[in-house]
Amino acid sequence: MKAKTIFFIIFMAFLLYAAFEIHPFSKPTSKMDDYIISNAQNETGANNVVTSVVFDYRGYDTLGEATVLFAAVSGVLVALRRKEDKHE
Numbered sequence: 320m321k322a323k324t325i326f327f328i329i330f331m332a333f334l335l336y337a338a339f340e341i342h343p344f345s346k347p348t349s350k351m352d353d354y355i356i357s358n359a360q361n362e363t364g365a366n367n368v369v370t371s372v373v374f375d376y377r378g379y380d381t382l383g384e385a386t387v388l389f390a391a392v393s394g395v396l397v398a399l400r401r402k403e404d405k406h407e
Contacts, residue, residue: 355376356368365371373381 355372359368359371359376360366363371363375365375
């Protein structure tokens with residue numbers, strides 16, 4: 320067999336295995352969600368559970384995402400700026 324055919328068979332086997340190993344929807348694999356829902360308001364003081372997760376439990380991750388977004392916007396602004404003619 321050719322290498323492409325062997326690769327295709329292995330790839331399809333991997334996809335079938337992955338499809339059968341997917342966890343059922345709405346069946347969490349850990350108890351972390353129950354803990355966060357039960358304790359978010361007491362631990363963080365936020366009335367909104369999503370806000371407490373984004374800003375308190377995952378604060379460093381959110382800070383990293385904001386930094387990447389700021390860098391991307393700054394890069395686009397630098398790339399699209401108009402050059403001024405200094406000889407006028």
